[in-house]
Amino acid sequence: MEVIFLLIGISLVLAGGFLGLFFKAMKSGQYDDNYTPSIRILFEQKVNKKEKKTNYKKSK
């Protein structure tokens, strides 16, 4: 049964770690806006836009 001491230690460290991570995420502002990122992810990257456009036109 002594293994429980070890398990408790591990569980507390793990749970505490998650709490800490949650705090970190809060602080970085991740939860301030939970709508805009869902749109932002759909925007295409700007880098090769011109090339892409010409390719698109050709294939058409």
Place this chain on the structure above:
Amino acid sequence: MEKANQLIDQKIETTCFHCGECCVEQTLHHDGKVFCCNGCQLVYDVLEENDLCDYYEIAPNPGNNQKKSSERKNRFDYLADPEVTSKLLDFQDPEESHVTFYIPLIHCASCIWLLENLHQLDQAITSSRVNFLQKKVQIKFKNKSLDLKGLVTLLAKIGYEPAINLSDVDKRKILSTDRKLIYKLAVAGFCFGNMMFFSLPEYFSEAELLGEGFRKLFNYLNVLLALPVFFYSATDYYRSAWLAIKSKAVNMDVPIALGIITLFSYSMFEIFVSGQEGYLDSMGGLLFFLLLGKLYQKKTYETLSFSRDYTSYFPIAVTKMVRDREEVIPLTKLQVGEIIKVRNEELIPADSVLLEGQARIDYSFVTGEEVPVPKTKGELIFAGGRQKGQPITLVVQKPPSQGYLTDLWNNTAFVKADKETSLASLADQISGKFTFTVLFIAFAALVYWSFQDFSMGIKAFTAVLIITCPCALAMSTPFTLGNTLRIFGQSKFYLKNAHVVEKMAKVDTVVFDKTGTLTAPSQAHITFRGGSLSTETTSILKGMVQHSVHPLSYRINGWLGNIPVAFLEGVEEVPGKGIKAIYKSQLFLLGSASFTGAKIKGDAQIPGNQVFFSVEGILMGYFQIESGLRKGMDQVVCQLINGRQVHLLSGDNDLEREQFEDLLGPEVTLKFNQSPQDKLDYIQRLKAHGGNVLMVGDGLNDAGALKVSQVGIAVTENISHFSPSSDAILDAEKLYQLPQYLRFSQTSRKIIQASFALSFTYNAIGIFFAVQGLVSPVLCAILMPLSSISVVLFTTLGTNYFAYKKGLKEKIC
């Protein structure tokens, strides 16, 4: 059918590429695209030049119409003022500045894309992030090549002019309070979960699951986990309770704080002195649920602002005239006696006298009446009106903070009104008595047992305190009222806080403002007097009113309906007078009596607004436009009268008295010619006679009355638009539901009372055993969370069920 198709085709052809609106006045062809105005085309040019035309691909016609945008070059000059900039900026160092703008025009994915690609327009912008729900954008930029004025000008150039007003400058909102609550909740949740885990063996203490060594260890771990809950998560409750006690009152937080402290200290005593297990898991759970309820309530109200004062309405800057030269200065620096220039669509910032120009002031923002009032030279114009038409110059008579309307905010009556709230609440009253009763019983038990066995006395004393720990009591009110707030919110009625529900339940006098509240421009009642109109004439009229932006033209346009438009020559709007048009070489005039040459019989004034119509100098008739009641309002008043007094206050003259007497019935007290101060005094008189007054108003002129009444409801056509400071904001469309809201607030009061009864029953049973010293830890551990959960379930289900029954909610859950 063919005709319909043609029409559709035409519509597509003449839709602006930028803003998607129909091109009515002009159609500009540019770069193979169609634009409705110069402004839209300019925005397109800027984006085209910078290769940002993806903007038009993300959402169709994403732009904002630029017709009304001001073209004045110097309107952002005030942003060069270091005092203003330092207040607007979030962060500033020699290299970089951060600023957050509120841009009400953000409405689609394209907006987000463009605003986040600002760095392609100007290299100095390092990053920009949009918060779509709050319609805010945070921009970081390098100071070297860009300043705040340049940035705002750039945003205006691409059609996203930020809204900057005085309250932004005066105080910056602090977001951190919201985050702190989440931190506290997270800590409480973490500790609660783990404490439950370590307390598990105790729940089955009869069956020895673990050895003595584990029990001790688990107890100490619980103590360790309880510390952050007690010293961090619960701090808000201590503070609130302490403030209440300091002002010699008892609020809901006093028993909560007392309960938490008792739970904690008794548990410490048990663990370290008597070697037992304590109730720390209960304490963790209590706080976790309390904080959860609090957060839940806060979330619903994030985007609403109830405590607006005049600073959020007024512009931040004014154009001052210094020897014929224009100078843009912040409003706060405006002095009495200075000369200011107010242009079309601009707000008059201070009470002032008209010097020059044709003033036609739209007071819709103040009184709810949108037909502009003409003013002549030398007349005093109150702050809050909006100029329509030519620029005017004015001499400032009073500083902006001391105008006729702004004075209402500084009325001493308001200071008192705020203090009353803390005592009025039902829960606070009951919990006050409850706390004293519990303390009394606990001490009685202590004294009684002490004669026989002192340790037994201590046990009974603490058992009473813990078992009656007001968790259930404390939770019933916030959960019921919180849920009521949410149900109201779903039907577009937003209350400032939970106290308002309780105050609404007591209302016995309802006061309405007339213009803009009971009546609505969209409900205007129009009749044409003077013979019938031929189809040709109506199509001519349609053509004329389409060209005008005057509110009365809009109403006539709506009345005419969707009919073909005649082709007119030389349509011209004469500001303040009417519209001129030539059709088949005949002169058509539509407008005021003097403009059309109409003579009104006698001196008798006709109520409402008239628009006269003449052809070649011969009067054909006139449109009678009367303000119409909002949908279902007559029934609302009937329902409200049921046991309540109803009053109607109007700033207008009493020409419409008879009409309203007919409409609303004889029980309603009608008062006309009421100035904002009169309205405020009237409410105070009603209050002095013992009335619980509910005021429903919309404009700035009601602001004083709204604030001084027990419950002030601001009615607004658009929730996110400005509304005067009030206890509640109601969507104008939902005004007909007001009687239901009032009834439901009474229902929720009854639900609270019922849940109090429920928790009293639990407590009575608990006390019965506790005073005898019979309560075992197991019973406590089971009874306490059970009573809390049952009360929460009861209140939530109860409010949802009644809301469903009353038609305020579509589904029960």
